Structure formats: structure tokens, C-alpha cells
Amino acid sequence: MKFSTKGRYGLRAMVDVAVAGEEAPVPIQAIAKRQDLSEKYLEQLLGMLKKAGLVKSIRGNQGGYQIEGDLAEISVGDILRALEGELLPVDCAGFEEDGACKAAKSCVTKYVWKRINESLEETVNRITLRELVEQTKSMQAGTWEEE
Amino acid sequence: MKFSTKGRYGLRAMVDVAVAGEEAPVPIQAIAKRQDLSEKYLEQLLGMLKKAGLVKSIRGNQGGYQIEGDLAEISVGDILRALEGELLPVDCAGFEEDGACKAAKSCVTKYVWKRINESLEETVNRITLRELVEQTKSMQAGTWEEE
């Protein structure tokens, strides 16, 4: 029950692009350097984020990535789903109705997974990229205090 | 971001033992048959649950497993932690203070993981084994309706 590096690095990359890319597009190299991540690996993650419509890319010299759309309308859930796939903690749980699990009929654990999933979704969908950007800026400005 | 079969099968096994083991101890074979799981694999899972103090075992003929302690005081969180280890979605997140992550100082994603973790913990700690047992019994009796 862990997020992989895809989710972890990718979220950091998104925040980085959002903070650094308000004017010019942000090249992978710059993200890699600031976040201390592999360029090649970041390439893949940004590819996923692009396919999900969360960033746009500008090719060629002076190119790079920028956030696609409104910071306030991109949630952490969107980002993590793009990188990790559906966040469902298990495959059964009635999300796909047909018999993944023989015992489904009298299997109460299904409801457990459902509840876990709901609370997870609610949490990640409620946090927006905009919040994270603002918080990052305050931290960098020194006006942020550990909560 | 998925639970492994350890968590999924193990939780089902716990419910099974709780429901079937009110009088006599429940042998692995019986759990395996009812839940359609491998005996050998279940052996391992029950070993973990025992080490965590959630079940007790009676060896020898007529032996098997029983829940250790009060159903109302065993939470799904206890069970999943015994099987999956800590549920933390990532390694950083300030749960272990020292520098797992270079960027920690200005890394806002830490707070994201913290919030996810809190909501997950709250959910799993709130569901008790007792609830699951009661729900299972109603389902088996036919007095349970899909919600």
C-alpha cells in the first residue's frame, strides 16, 4: 500500500512546473536539477501527464512544459490517477461488477475496500494544484511555518 | 497504490475465523475451503496475524485458530497493518524525520502524503471486526440489503 516513485516524483514535477512555468515553458533538465531526479525518468512521467491533459509541451529550442488549464481545477487526484492508474485499493469491491471474486456474494470485505476508496478519493480530489503552488511560494518566501 | 493479497486474503480470513470460531478453533483447511484460498499461503498469513496478537492458535488434532481478544477492539487498521506493514503511502512525509528526501525543506508534497495518510488511518481504524462479523451474519441470514 504505497505510492510508487511515479506518483511521488510526478507530483513534485507538477508543482515545480506550476511554480516555475508561469511565463516561459520549463525544460525537463531544469526540473530534474531542482528536484534532483533523473531526466530520462522525468521524461516518461511528463509523457504520462501530457497524455492525461495535465501539461502541454513545447518542442524544440526554448521549449519545455507548462500546466494545461487552470491550477484551481487540477486536483492531486487527477495527477495521481494519471501516474498511478486508478487508485482503487483492490480489484474487487464492486467497481467492476462481474465475478472477479467468487466469494463476492457473501464477502463483506468489499465494503471495507469501498469505504477506503471513498475516503482516499475525497482527500486527493479536494487538494488542488493551486493550493500546493501557493504553499510552496510561502515556504520559499519564509512566511510558512510548520503546522 | 493497491493492497496486496496479504491484506485482502488476510482480512477475509480474519472475518472467517471470527464468524466460524466462536466455539471451536478453526483449522486452516476450513478457512481455505470456504474462502477458496491456498492452505499454505493462509498458513503464512495467519502466522503474521498471530505474531501481531490478533489470533491465537491451538496446535495438534482438533486445533486451529481463534480471535485473540475482543472483536470490538480489533480494527481493520490493526489487521491491515499486521499484514501489509505500515500503511504510509510514502516514505518521506516527516514520519521519520531524518533526510530521506533532500528536497524536504521546501517540498510541499509532504503535506499531501500526510493528509492522505491521516484519512486512510482514520477510515481503517474506525471499522471494527465486530461490525464486519455482524454484517456477514446478516448477509448470510438474508436480512442484509445492498446499500
Place this chain on the structure above:
DNA sequence: CCGAATCCCCAGCAATTTACTATGAATTAC
């Protein structure tokens, strides 16, 4: 139009984890 800086795509691969299976010993009821 050239060359450097970019993104883009796909293949490969070592290490780790997962989900078991196998073997055999120790214990206990009858």
C-alpha cells in the same frame, strides 16, 4: 540553413516484490 536545445518514442534490464509451493518437523486429541 545550421546547430543546439528540446521533446518524443520505445526497447531493454537489473533489482525487488509478490504470491505462492515445498519440505519437514513439532505438537496434541483420541
Place this chain on the structure above:
DNA sequence: GTAATTCATAGTAAATTGCTGGGGATTCGG
């Protein structure tokens, strides 16, 4: 004593993770 159990440890095939590498396509600046 024998059959039914738990217990402990080891092995292992398949999948997943976390990258690395090669080579191409695109674009800007001069």
C-alpha cells in the same frame, strides 16, 4: 500411535518497479 494440526524455513516463477539508452523529430536563434 496415529491422524490432524500448527510452525518454520526455504525456494521460485512471474510480475512490477525504477530506471537507462538509443535514435529520431521539432523548433529557435543566428
